[in-house]
Amino acid sequence: METLFVVLIGMVAAILANRNIAVFNDGLRPIVSEHIEGRLNRRELGLTAFAMSFGLVIGFGIPFTISASIILIHSILLGTDIIGLLTPKNKWGTPVAALIGGLYGWGLIAGLEGFVKLFDYLPVNFLEPLGEVGTPVVVTFMAFPALAVAMQFGIKKGVLTFVVAALVRQLAVFVNEQGLITIGDNVVSINQEGMALIVGMIFLFVYAIKEKASEGSSVDLASLFSDKVRSIKKNVVFFMVIGGLIAGATNLMLMAGDPISLNLLSEGQTADAGIAAAARAIGFIPLVASTAIATGVYSPVGFTLIFVVGFFSPNVWLALIIGAAIIFAEVMLLSYIARFLDKYPGVRNSGENIRNAMTKLLEVALLIGGANASxxxxxxxxxxFIAGFYLLNEVAGRPIVRMAVGPVGAIAVGIIANILVAFGLMTIPQ
Structure with missing residues (x-):
């Protein structure tokens, strides 16, 4: 039954990614949205997904999974993001994605250590450094509300939003370092990026709400936000299936949603793991909700509350049912949030600025990440190489979209480095 759970999660998650319904990597959601709206082709999307996620699978997810003998969710869902987006979205591509996703899930259960060692045979094992491509994304992503504010309401308000969000982030870092928030004997860490994002979104929506509608104008509920949320709602059954499966697998102590709860679970401290997962979920809600509303692409784990359900449910079947119900409620809540936003034209009009801000930030973050990894x-x-690659791409009229330059360039550097070492033209980096 344990193997079946993981195989089914791999299959469903790969299908969701392949159909552009949901991806686990937060930084990929705006990029998938760019593909949905025709500004990014499938090949570039697949390459970007590979570059952003593969290094994290090898360098982050799998090591934690091996050390604890419990699957860190990043190991499977970052992998299924790649599988789903690299396979074509057509009548044969989706079944192939499901098959490979299921096999990948089975492979995680069957054995990981040999897979990791396989890459050690490369003269330059560039898979771990490749994880640096996505490192700046989540950290810089918290700045997108400030950029959206500057675009819509002026640079002064944008700077104010940025400064306050940055201060809140540093206060959250201080609180975490000092252990000021505790539940019982457990120190609770808050998500600093999540807190900064909350503040930025509050500024954005306060400014937008103050923007009054002109006389005689009416609010159209078929706005950008409502359209995006409707595209998520129509797939709610898929989310309920994978939400129930992940909650059930968590209850079986097969997987966890973050390294902290994973380590606690491996030590048998299930209640403490649940508390840690709940604290993380609270900080994750604004990130998932804002990206979902703005892009129409959801997360297969939703607000991550399904892990809390798994930890605290008395048995696997109740976890499965409650997990499905929780993620259903989350999707329905998105609809109410979108309708609330639709009442205010300033908020509704900010949709395009939010999308543009996300795109610009991702272009910068992925270029920085690609340069650091390279x-x-x-x-x-x-x-x-990255500087030359970027500039030559610009001069050539951007045959490769800006967002893909950093990730594709990092992969190219990894391949070139191995060739140079093989011919004796470069020493192996220490």
Whole structure:
């Protein structure tokens, strides 16, 4: 039954990614939205997904999974993001994605250590450094409300929003470092990026709500936000299925949603793991909700509350049912949020600015991440290659979209580094 749960999660998650319904990587949701709206082709989307997620699977998800003998959710869902987006979205591509996703889930259960060691045979193992491509995304993502405010309401308000969000983030870091928030004997860490994002979104929506509608104008509920949320709602059954499966697998102590709860679970501290998961979920809600509303692409784990359900449910079947119900309620809540936003034209009109702000930030974050990853793979040469690659791409009229330059460039540097080492033209980086 344990293997069946993981195989089914792999299959359903790969289908959701393949059909552009949901992806786990927060930074990928705006990029998938760009593809849905025709501004990014499938090949570039797949390459970007691979570059953003594969290094994290190898360098982050799998090591935690091996060390605890419990699957860190990143291991499976970052992998299914890649599988789903690399396979074509057509009548044969979706079944193939489901099959590969299921096999991938089975492979995680069957054995991971040999897979990791396979890449050690490369002269330059660039898979771990490749994880740096996505590192700046979540951190920089918290700045998108400030950029959206500046675009719509002026640079002064944008700067104010940015400064306050940055201060709140640092206060959250201080609170975490000092252990000021506790539940019982457990120190609770708050998500600093999540707190900064909350503040930024509050500023954005306060400014937008103050923007009055002109006389005689009416609010159209078929706005950008409502359209995006409706596209999520029509797929709610898929979310209920995967939400129930993940809650059930968590209850079986097969997986966890973050390294902290994973380590607590491996030590048999299920209640403490549940508390840690709940604290993380609270900080994750604004990130998932805002990206879902703005992009129409959801997360297969929703607000991550399904992990809390799994930890505290008395048995696997109740966890499965409650997990499905929780993620159903989350999707329905998105609809109410969108309708609330539709009452205010300033908020509704901010949709395009939010999308543009996300795109601009991702272009910068992925370029920085790609440069850092490249320089870790081949010190000096990495920065040189990414800078030249970016500028030549600009001069050539951007045959590769800006968002894909960093990730694709980092992969290219990894391949080139191995070729140079093989021919004796480069020493292996220490």
């Amino acid at each position: 320089n870790m793979i081949a010190p000096g040469f990495g920065f040189f």
